[in-house]
Amino acid sequence: MSQSETPPRIWRVLGDKRGDNAQVEIVAEALARDRGWVSDLRHLEMLPQFVVGKPRVGPTLYHIDQSLSDPIEPPWPDLILTRGRRPANVALWIKKQSGGRARIVLVGKPAGWFSHQMAQFDLIVTSSETLPAPFDNVMQIDLPLMKISEARLEAGRKAWQARLDTLPRPLVVFLIGGPTSPFVYNAEMEARLRARMAQVLAEGGTxxxxxxxxxPKGFLDRVTAGLSDGVQRFDWSQPDSENxxxxxxxxADRFVVTGDSISMLVEVARLGKALEIVALPYGGLGKLDDLRRRAAAWMFQARRNEGPGEALRLALARxxxxxxxxxxxxxxxxxxQILIDRGLASWMGEPSAGIGDHPALSATDGDVARILARIDPLLSGR
Known part of the structure; x- marks a missing residue:
């Protein structure tokens, strides 16, 4: 774009999920910093039944409270940055109203990846835990664009330093997510976590x-049963307690994170903190489901070479x-395994020499530069 051309009109179409929004904001900030393209926010409020309930996938506004949302009206944008099922529906509706002129960059996997909807996104940016079908509009990056801001870290430090400084070191934090297919939270997992916590106590730490x-309700009680009063805890089921x-x-000095929580794993890894991953046990049909996921991982991987075998695999996958x-x-x-191979994590209880010596690449390095390079041609000839 020459200096005489008008900068593109860019909207950030976002809901109320802070983690989702932060990933879009990273791209928007990079566009403003590196391209000089400023974006406008279109904040969406969902109708009560769709705050948790999932709306159908497609170009629609039926799930948003238009009286509480920012106006969605022309002039339509040249580019939409969005993430999540609910905001993506609105982005698809805007594109339809614009006669297909508006371009959509979706950060994260689309919900309900039916082929006719997937093709409506001009660029889909997914990270390495997702297995998208290998279409030309899909771009895969390494780690999700998740990063705790320096301002939030500083606020947390000021709020908690006096309280945490009284605890014996090392301070080892156990971050617990929740069961997700194909994994379960069971007695075997509870026992492994309890043993690791007992080890921390035996070493004089907290x-x-x-x-x-x-x-799951009661999970923290079962994990900490029989351990000394030196264990500290925060439970979401006690709403009056401070997070x-x-x-x-x-x-904290070290983190042990259950493998189901991609966001917590990435936020710790990006800080360069020592990180242990809790391997999760499979449910009743979990191993069969894992085979399905492994098959998708092989079929849906990006083109590895220009040979006829690769062309056949891609055609079969599609x-x-x-x-x-x-x-x-x-x-x-x-x-x-990507986190471990990159030296960003180890399995719980295994030696971790070097882990946490260096932070992961900044969310604005590498991957974001590649995303911007993919956005540029979307706006050429607009």
């Missing part, structure tokens, strides 16, 4: 266990996707 909204998460991110015989999914073990 284990601090932190649950989340997805953590120490950002304070612990800023001040055909299976169109027939809905093999859909996009996530493969957690593959993502865990």
């Amino acid at each position: 284990p601090y266990i932190v649950g989340s909204r997805r953590t 120490p998460y950002t304070g612990l991110l800023a001040l 055909g299976l996707y169109h027939m809905r015989l093999l859909q996009q999914t996530r493969h957690f073990p593959g993502f865990h």
